[in-house]
Amino acid sequence: METRRDNKPLRLLFVGAGGVGAYYAARLIESGNSVVLVARGSHLKAMQSQGLLVNHDHFSFSNSVCAVDETTLKSQYQCGDFDVLVLCLKSQDTTSWLDSNKSWLSEGCTPVLSLQNGVENEGVVGTALGVHRVIGGLAVRIGAHIVAPGCIEAEGLGQIVLGPWPNMAANHGLKTMVENLADVFNKSGIPTRVAVDIQYELWKKLLVNNGVNPLSALTRKETGFLTKHPGYKQVVYAAMQEVAAVAVADGVVLTQSDVDEMFRLICEFDSIKTSMLVDLEKGRPLELDAISGSVLRRAQTLGIATPVTVLIHSVLTS
Incomplete structure (x- = not known):
């Protein structure tokens, strides 16, 4: 080429x-x-x-x-x-x-x-x-x-x-x-x-996407609200940890340091409406399959429990 x-x-x-x-x-x-x-x-x-x-x-x-x-x-x-x-x-x-x-x-x-x-x-x-x-x-x-x-x-x-x-x-x-x-x-x-290693970088971004995108659609709140609220903040972090647990299915190792780094970044970002929240507001299909769906497929393959992702994904698809 x-x-x-x-x-x-x-x-x-x-x-x-x-x-x-x-x-x-x-x-x-x-x-x-x-x-x-x-x-x-x-x-x-x-x-x-x-x-x-x-x-x-x-x-x-x-x-x-x-x-x-x-x-x-x-x-x-x-x-x-x-x-x-x-x-x-x-x-x-x-x-x-x-x-x-x-x-x-x-x-x-x-x-x-x-x-x-x-x-x-x-x-x-x-x-x-x-x-x-x-x-x-x-x-x-x-x-x-x-x-x-x-x-x-x-x-x-x-x-x-x-x-x-x-x-x-x-x-x-x-x-x-x-x-x-x-x-x-x-x-x-x-x-x-x-x-x-762009595959590793994409998985690091999925940490953030799975942490805030589906939850923002579920709650109809911007990222800043989710990362500052004492309860939702814990949900964001837990959803990110579930991504790290299943990344090994693609041969990618995400460490606790990776999770903490990306969590700090999303907490420091300017508050925005996620693309998933905008799609919900406009009545468009949500990218759930590409984000939480990809986590759930790998969790099933590995036999790993991902209760936070399962709950949010299930509510949004029900």
Whole structure:
């Protein structure tokens, strides 16, 4: 596979131009990269007719963008027209997107960067396209949502951690591309670091996601409330400990220090509405299967009790 480390602007496709995807895309467009956004519905129509508006405490963007639907993407572009495909879809949509675009994706060898919740998306992409095309990634300390068609409100540092899937040693061929991506992201105002073991990093994020996302949907409270409330704070910590207990099913070791580190971080974060709470408020499907569901599947395989995750997941799915 051809890799690049020439510091030239990148050609990127963002699949899923919701809050997080549109925010990062705007940052990259502003710094001179070529970006195509795939969207649908009124959000797509608004971007096509009025452009994209992004509001953030330290960044604002209001400009025309190249936004298309999937049909237009496949008729007007080839997979090889892009240096990287960035997936910002909800995790429950990953398999269907890969299936519906199988022929288009197989015509090129463009790497796919997953910026999605959970620890299973990279494996799904790798099974469909080959591990040699998979870059794992996670967005950290960002809250970003569509507040009106074509309009995004974002907050937080918006950091990214990325690396070849499942780690640098096993997928060394993508090292140059990953380093180039990090260079371009950093120059675009997106704090980014390259991880030697991205699978481990994704599991560390799942500590936080399982700790606060389902509970925030259940209680309809922001993260700051949950981590300051004396009772809910204990529930958050217990749910995080259950993630550490089942990570071994994927060959990942999360220590007590990892749990404590991520717990401190979520307690120090600015209070935000989790994506799961926003989805609940808007009547959209929740990413439960990718977050608490992934914990419960591994717990069952290992024969480990995860009562906190079971209870919250069961209430939300009943």
